[in-house]
Amino acid sequence: MSIARIWSLLVDAVAYTSWEAYKNEEVKYLPQSLESITTDSIITFLNSAVETSFVKVEEIKRMEKVYNDYRSTNAEIPKKREIFYGYF
Structure with missing residues (x-):
């Protein structure tokens, strides 16, 4: 590569x-x-x-799921890296 x-x-x-x-x-x-x-x-x-x-394709699918789940909650955007990483 x-x-x-x-x-x-x-x-x-x-x-x-x-x-x-x-x-x-x-x-x-x-x-x-x-x-x-x-x-x-x-x-x-x-x-x-x-x-x-x-x-990997599986990672993209996971990101999409996390994104869709997150949007449906209308939660505040996490400001700490550790909290953001916790979504994945």
Whole structure:
């Protein structure tokens, strides 16, 4: 596996996370570097993550379940790392 591929994957993860944060905050304008991100981008990111073995399909399914369960509770976003890790 190429180090460049892993770095690219990490950059994609940070970009997508930033894009989601800006969308969540409902800002009027996104930074230019984030304007091209779409919901299709996350599919490409996840496919790349699985392809490089950065993450396994089972882990993605677990993240999706945790995310859906968390959203259904309307709980406050955890501010401590240990609490956040506890969800997984």
